[in-house]
Amino acid sequence: MSKEYVVAIAGATGLVGRKMMEILEERNFPVREIKLLASERSRGKKLKFKGEEIEVRVLAPEEFKGVDFAIFSAGGSISKAIGKQVAEAGAVMIDNSSAWRMDPEVPLVVPEVNPEDAQKHKGIIANPNCSTIQMLVALKPLHDAAKIRRIVVVTYQSTSGAGKEAVEELRAHSEAMLKGEKYENKVFPHPIAFNCLPQIPQSKAFGDNFYTSEEMKMVNETRKMFHDDSIMVSATCVRVPVFGAHAEAINITTERKLSRDQAIKVLSDAPGIKVVDDPANQKYPLQLDAEGVDDVFVGRVREDISQEQGLDLWCVADNIRKGAATNAVQIAELLAAASR
Numbered sequence: 001m002s003k004e005y006v007v008a009i010a011g012a013t014g015l016v017g018r019k020m021m022e023i024l025e026e027r028n029f030p031v032r033e034i035k036l037l038a039s040e041r042s043r044g045k046k047l048k049f050k051g052e053e054i055e056v057r058v059l060a061p062e063e064f065k066g067v068d069f070a071i072f073s074a075g076g077s078i079s080k081a082i083g084k085q086v087a088e089a090g091a092v093m094i095d096n097s098s099a100w101r102m103d104p105e106v107p108l109v110v111p112e113v114n115p116e117d118a119q120k121h122k123g124i125i126a127n128p129n130c131s132t133i134q135m136l137v138a139l140k141p142l143h144d145a146a147k148i149r150r151i152v153v154v155t156y157q158s159t160s161g162a163g164k165e166a167v168e169e170l171r172a173h174s175e176a177m178l179k180g181e182k183y184e185n186k187v188f189p190h191p192i193a194f195n196c197l198p199q200i201p202q203s204k205a206f207g208d209n210f211y212t213s214e215e216m217k218m219v220n221e222t223r224k225m226f227h228d229d230s231i232m233v234s235a236t237c238v239r240v241p242v243f244g245a246h247a248e249a250i251n252i253t254t255e256r257k258l259s260r261d262q263a264i265k266v267l268s269d270a271p272g273i274k275v276v277d278d279p280a281n282q283k284y285p286l287q288l289d290a291e292g293v294d295d296v297f298v299g300r301v302r303e304d305i306s307q308e309q310g311l312d313l314w315c316v317a318d319n320i321r322k323g324a325a326t327n328a329v330q331i332a333e334l335l336a337a338a339s340r
């Protein structure tokens with residue numbers, strides 16, 4: 001009989017946690033028992049998994065005894081505080097926060113990019129930032145084909161990337177503005193409705209180099225997963241009034257020249273990517289189409305007219321699925337497959 005696992009979801013009541021449950025079901029991950037954990041606020045709440053109502057428990061270190069996979073999306077400070085105890089209890093922590101990503105002892109994994117790193121874990125594996133995940137799924141095959149030296153990226157990130165309260169703020173703020181009513185923003189520092197905010201995350205200050213921490217995550221996580229500290233990355237991360245998926249305009253400089261046709265062929269053959277690139281018929285990836293889908297969509301592929309070895313592309317993905325929950329479940333699948 002094939003093995004079944006005890007899975008804990010920490011942050012089960014959040015956007016990512018709920019999606020995690022859906023994806024475990026959809027992909028038919030072999031779950032023997034599921035434990036749903038959240039804050040004191042959610043004590044006793046019931047959530048459905050495979051048709052069964054499961055009571056939410058309060059997240060605490062004692063909950064991880066006997067757990068095989070502990071998938072965390074309850075915020076960085078909680079992951080940092082409890083990570084070692086989760087691993088010591090014998091569970092493998094797959095963490096969605098930024099708490100462990102740059103720890104040299106912790107693999108940072110996207111299964112389409114560096115699956116081999118997952119097997120080197122010592123009890124904790126980190127899921128990268130949502131904007132890095134989709135960018136690297138799109139760029140890995142181009143990197144393999146032509147070696148990327150430099151990446152310049154601008155993101156157009158959905159409000160769902162900032163959690164359930166941010167999504168609610170976009171909805172409420174949009175409704176208020178359309179009715180000509182006043183709305184006091186609580187999550188974002190400026191109005192998010194009908195506006196773009198060049199500051200992610202919304203709560204933290206800019207760094208000494210004037211980049212935000214989200215932008216520096218795209219730099220550092222790319223280097224870690226491509227195992228190349230010399231790769232140059234510059235990012236500008238922008239929150240846009242979209243509910244469900246992130247888009248990115250990416251410009252790369254490669255060591256060897258790739259034509260548009262060669263790039264499209266390489267992208268079309270790669271795992272996890274769907275190429276939508278039909279300019280004559282105005283077909284290119286759209287955030288509304290990517291919502292609810294696991295693929296990373298790539299289009300608007302073109303040779304950069306400003307440099308010999310450059311390419312431009314437009315990349316769109318559901319940030320809660322491939323940018324968080326699906327990637328985490330795929331990591332658990334990698335480990336489960338290796339232990340068979």
Ligand SMILES: NC(=O)c1ccc[n+]([C@@H]2O[C@H](COP(=O)([O-])OP(=O)(O)OC[C@H]3O[C@@H](n4cnc5c(N)ncnc54)[C@H](OP(=O)(O)O)[C@@H]3O)[C@@H](O)[C@H]2O)c1
Binds near residue numbers: 012042073162
């Ligand atoms: N949204 C994205 O696209 C995305 C992508 C990648 C990674 N992430 C990361 O995933 C995490 C959660 O994101 P989200 O969008 O799901 O946020 P969210 O919708 O605001 O949900 C937060 C979750 O964390 C729980 N939580 C908060 N404080 C807690 C505490 N003190 N003890 C235990 N549980 C606590 C909440 O429980 P209650 O309901 O009980 O408050 C809820 O389940 C963050 O670290 C975020 O950076 C998010």
